[in-house]
Amino acid sequence: MLELSHVHKVYRVGAFGGAKLRAVRDVNLVVEPGEVVSLIGESGSGKSTIGKMVLGLTKPSQGSITFEGKDVTSLRGFGEKKEYYRYVQGVFQDPFSSFNPIFKADRVFELIRSSYFPGVADADWRKKVLDVMDTVRLDPDNVLNKYPHQLSGGQLQRLLIARALLLDIRLLVADEIISMLDASTRIDVLNLLADLKERGLGILFVTHDLSLGNYVSDRSVILHKGAIAEMGPTKRVFDNPLHPYSRHLLSCVPQLHRTWAEVDAELAADPPEDVELPVVAEGDDSAPLVEAEQGHFVGIDQS
Amino acid sequence: MTLRVNDLKVYYQTLRGDVHALDGVSFDLADGEIMGLAGESGCGKTTLGKSLIRLDNRMRHIDGTVELDGEKLPISDDDAMNRYRYHEISLIPQYAMSALNPTRKIGRMINELLKARGVKPATIADELRRRLELVGLDPEVLDRFPIELSGGMKQRVVMVMSTLLDPSLLIADEATSALDVSTQRSVVESMVEFRDRGFIKSMIFVTHDISLVYQMADTVMVMYAGRVAEKAPAATIINDPQHPYTKMLIGALPEVGSTTDEGRLEGIPGTPPGLLNPPTGCRFKARCPIASEECSETPPLVEIEPGHWAACWKTGR
Amino acid sequence: MTNVSGAPGAADSGTAPEPVAERKVSETLHFARRNPKLLIGLSIVLGFLVLGLVGPLFIDHDPNEYVGPQTQSPNGEYWFGTTTFGQDVWAQFVYGVRSTFIIGFLGGGIAFILGTTVGFVAGYKGGIIDEILNMITNVVLVLPALVVLIVAVAYLDVKGLFVQGLFIGLTSWPWAARAVRSQALTLANRDYVDLARLSGRRTWRIITSEMAPNMSSYLVMSFILMFGGAVLIAAGLDFIGLGPSNGVSLGMMLESAMQWSALQLGMWWWFLPPGAGITAIVGSMYILNVGLDEVFNPKLREL
Numbered sequence: 001m002l003e004l005s006h007v008h009k010v011y012r013v014g015a016f017g018g019a020k021l022r023a024v025r026d027v028n029l030v031v032e033p034g035e036v037v038s039l040i041g042e043s044g045s046g047k048s049t050i051g052k053m054v055l056g057l058t059k060p061s062q063g064s065i066t067f068e069g070k071d072v073t074s075l076r077g078f079g080e081k082k083e084y085y086r087y088v089q090g091v092f093q094d095p096f097s098s099f100n101p102i103f104k105a106d107r108v109f110e111l112i113r114s115s116y117f118p119g120v121a122d123a124d125w126r127k128k129v130l131d132v133m134d135t136v137r138l139d140p141d142n143v144l145n146k147y148p149h150q151l152s153g154g155q156l157q158r159l160l161i162a163r164a165l166l167l168d169i170r171l172l173v174a175d176e177i178i179s180m181l182d183a184s185t186r187i188d189v190l191n192l193l194a195d196l197k198e199r200g201l202g203i204l205f206v207t208h209d210l211s212l213g214n215y216v217s218d219r220s221v222i223l224h225k226g227a228i229a230e231m232g233p234t235k236r237v238f239d240n241p242l243h244p245y246s247r248h249l250l251s252c253v254p255q256l257h258r259t260w261a262e263v264d265a266e267l268a269a270d271p272p273e274d275v276e277l278p279v280v281a282e283g284d285d286s287a288p289l290v291e292a293e294q295g296h297f298v299g300i301d302q303s
Numbered sequence: 304m305t306l307r308v309n310d311l312k313v314y315y316q317t318l319r320g321d322v323h324a325l326d327g328v329s330f331d332l333a334d335g336e337i338m339g340l341a342g343e344s345g346c347g348k349t350t351l352g353k354s355l356i357r358l359d360n361r362m363r364h365i366d367g368t369v370e371l372d373g374e375k376l377p378i379s380d381d382d383a384m385n386r387y388r389y390h391e392i393s394l395i396p397q398y399a400m401s402a403l404n405p406t407r408k409i410g411r412m413i414n415e416l417l418k419a420r421g422v423k424p425a426t427i428a429d430e431l432r433r434r435l436e437l438v439g440l441d442p443e444v445l446d447r448f449p450i451e452l453s454g455g456m457k458q459r460v461v462m463v464m465s466t467l468l469d470p471s472l473l474i475a476d477e478a479t480s481a482l483d484v485s486t487q488r489s490v491v492e493s494m495v496e497f498r499d500r501g502f503i504k505s506m507i508f509v510t511h512d513i514s515l516v517y518q519m520a521d522t523v524m525v526m527y528a529g530r531v532a533e534k535a536p537a538a539t540i541i542n543d544p545q546h547p548y549t550k551m552l553i554g555a556l557p558e559v560g561s562t563t564d565e566g567r568l569e570g571i572p573g574t575p576p577g578l579l580n581p582p583t584g585c586r587f588k589a590r591c592p593i594a595s596e597e598c599s600e601t602p603p604l605v606e607i608e609p610g611h612w613a614a615c616w617k618t619g620r
Numbered sequence: 621m622t623n624v625s626g627a628p629g630a631a632d633s634g635t636a637p638e639p640v641a642e643r644k645v646s647e648t649l650h651f652a653r654r655n656p657k658l659l660i661g662l663s664i665v666l667g668f669l670v671l672g673l674v675g676p677l678f679i680d681h682d683p684n685e686y687v688g689p690q691t692q693s694p695n696g697e698y699w700f701g702t703t704t705f706g707q708d709v710w711a712q713f714v715y716g717v718r719s720t721f722i723i724g725f726l727g728g729g730i731a732f733i734l735g736t737t738v739g740f741v742a743g744y745k746g747g748i749i750d751e752i753l754n755m756i757t758n759v760v761l762v763l764p765a766l767v768v769l770i771v772a773v774a775y776l777d778v779k780g781l782f783v784q785g786l787f788i789g790l791t792s793w794p795w796a797a798r799a800v801r802s803q804a805l806t807l808a809n810r811d812y813v814d815l816a817r818l819s820g821r822r823t824w825r826i827i828t829s830e831m832a833p834n835m836s837s838y839l840v841m842s843f844i845l846m847f848g849g850a851v852l853i854a855a856g857l858d859f860i861g862l863g864p865s866n867g868v869s870l871g872m873m874l875e876s877a878m879q880w881s882a883l884q885l886g887m888w889w890w891f892l893p894p895g896a897g898i899t900a901i902v903g904s905m906y907i908l909n910v911g912l913d914e915v916f917n918p919k920l921r922e923l
Binding site: 186190211217238248252255257 | 487511517518551555556557558559560561563570571
């Protein structure tokens with residue numbers, strides 16, 4: 001459904017744009033309907049840039065992004081973009097900055113209505129809104145007619161998901177949508193994503209948190225310095241990390257029932273087998289992947 | 304006993320009334336203990352950390368005492384507290400270095416800080432270098448500007464800086480939350496090493512991340528709506544929590560490797576109560592699945608087994 | 621801007637129950653009616669406006685005509701006294717207020733519209749468009765505006781208020797453009813602006829309905845500065861004989877009072893009304909601005 005092919009993003013930085021910052025390097029990935037793909041990476045890994053490019057908020061420097069066979073990067077004019085957003089929507093990290101503070105929170109629904117459903121009668125629209133509110137398990141009495149600062153982060157994020165569901169979306173880009181939520185509400189939003197997945201939605205789940213990344217996702221992509229380090233079915237990536245960077249990350253993530261010392265001891269007792277990583281020549285900015293086992297890829301080592 | 308906090312009440316003054324941010328918090332911190340202080344946003348954990356070192360001008364000390372090494376701290380008196388700050392109690396805030404002057408070199412900044420606290424920099428210069436090396440930094444960083452360092456390096460410099468005078472108590476307020484996981488691990492491990500070497504006697508590590516606390520803390524205190532819910536050794540909190548809030552909180556955390564296929568986890572329904580007019584009785588009762596009539600009385604914090612404290616009518620009987 | 625706590629208006633409205641399910645407009649009115657700063661500022665401005673509109677209708681002679689005895693202090697017949705030449709200061713004052721408003725609205729308005737348009741487009745679009753607009757802004761900014769005005773006005777045959785206003789507007793917009801651009805730059809990166817794009821909104825709709833309302837007090841503020849600036853520039857032009865040849869303005873009154881040593885002669889009634897008039901108009905607009913900020917910003921309301 002969504003396919004990124006050799007996508008690069010280079011920013012010009014510094015005085016007169018002299019220096020170059022490579023945010024995304026030769027990324028290839030696919031999201032199928034009914035599939036959650038986690039983009040996992042630390043700061044500077046390019047994960048959010050990929051999300052923004054898929055949403056058409058910034059253009060790739062090279063490569064193509066296609067959605068259902070149509071090239072997203074060459075959408076011309078306002079009309080084509082608007083059509084694209086009927087099927088592809090996003091939710092961002094900070095729920096409080098996603099709402100215009102001077103308007104009531106449910107205005108995000110009105111924006112959708114005036115752009116996409118200008119002819120719908122009030123009663124029908126109300127039914128539609130209540131319907132999506134029910135899907136995201138929000139009580140309309142608690143959230144409608146309130147200002148953003150009167151609602152909690154979890155409520156706001158669910159409102160934004162509800163907003164996307166008003167459209168006939170097929171792909172949702174969820175950019176760090178739970179990193180600013182409290183532990184007790186995070187899981188509800190994650191479960192909601194799992195519900196949407198079961199309805200056939202494709203989800204690109206961008207996160208820095210490894211334990212949250214694997215909870216909902218079918219496939220995981222670990223990014224390092226803009227390039228894919230490892231990509232494969234979530235279970236395989238987490239049970240049998242092949243790339244040294246993924247192993248390092250997993251040994252550092254604080255786990256709930258295992259201390260770092262225990263994890264290190266296990267690794268030392270049972271060292272993972274090494275796989276051959278692809279190599280590129282100096283100055284070559286491609287980042288090839290090698291299929292180490294069925295559907296499980298490893299990329300170049302940039303450490 | 305390093306620290307003894309007894310029935311501490313600190314309120315925030317706002318135009319609409321007092322926000323009961325800390326409402327009767329009591330706990331002890333032993334020598335050499337690293338205590339993780341966990342809870343959701345707005346539970347009072349940051350307020351507690353701040354109260355022990357400096358009340359800002361909206362915070363008011365209502366009641367309760369704080370004793371450090373047997374000495375009562377004048378926490379409501381800003382000037383009198385100056386004697387203790389840095390010498391006895393130190394703080395690492397979340398974005399410490401970002402708030403510092405970018406035009407000053409690190410070494411000069413440290414010297415100025417020492418002078419301001421009445422310590423001659425020369426007497427401590429060797430120790431400073433030794434400790435920088437201990438946390439894996441080249442002493443050369445003293446000649447660098449803050450912007451030349453990465454986030455992890457900055458937090459390590461701040462850690463060395465704030466513990467130079469071997470304070471009794473170090474408070475780290477979300478000190479590693481903004482760091483990437485790999486940097487986070489090394490900074491946290493350096494903190495534990497500082498305790499092991501006796502640079503700091505004990506430490507309060509404020510964080511929202513319970514799994515991080517489990518990696519490094521000896522004990523964990525969980526707060527809810529301005530009160531202590533439960534305090535116990537770290538392994539007990541994770542593996543055998545007693546307070547319903549702690550149980551649900553731990554139950555809501557996905558583990559590395561767990562997926563929705565293996566069954567869904569559940570969040571805690573509802574939201575924490577507002578602290579402007581906090582509810583009477585147990586503050587968790589509105590969200591608690593086992594709440595009953597007795598919960599309209601405030602449950603006391605009792606020791607249900609040695610070293611394990613909980614504030615719930617359903618535990619310890 | 622967000623620290624205007626303790627404002628009496630804000631405190632009052634905090635306790636007022638929030639109107640449920642009412643339209644946004646009536647809600648803004650609800651808070652506006654309870655804000656003393658807004659009410660005081662608005663009534664002074666409106667008072668002067670009415671004075672400028674209606675006052676001249678009750679004066680049956682030309683304001684510059686020598687109608688009465690010379691150097692009279694205020695009395696029953698000549699409310700504001702007369703000048704050294706026997707001109708009626710009250711008549712000059714009401715006509716002056718009228719032309720002050722005209723020049724303020726015209727010059728300030730043109731500068732404001734040009735400046736905000738350029739600022740918004742540059743800040744929102746960014747890239748090459750931003751650079752071109754920025755260059756034009758800087759060129760106009762460094763033009764010695766007064767000299768250009770003098771040359772231009774001197775060569776034109778028509779020297780009416782409107783020509784003066786037009787020229788003031790065309791030369792003083794860069795300040796507004798720069799101020800608006802810097803604000804627009806930060807707002808353009810907010811998540812809710814991205815979200816509006818994802819809602820299929822056109823650029824001008826995003827600028828007018830997402831960004832502009834968030835800086836409404838900023839815009840009002842810059843309009844006030846433009847207004848005041850236009851009034852002062854007009855006064856300067858009037859002074860060097862390039863003003864409207866057959867009119868009267870508060871600036872001209874002040875200058876001629878100075879020229880004929882009203883201060884030294886103790887003729888306070890000559891220079892006090894125009895001076896106080898300019899101060900009161902611009903000052904009350906500033907108070908109005910603070911009040912508007914409290915009304916538009918829901919966060920300030922509840923504090």
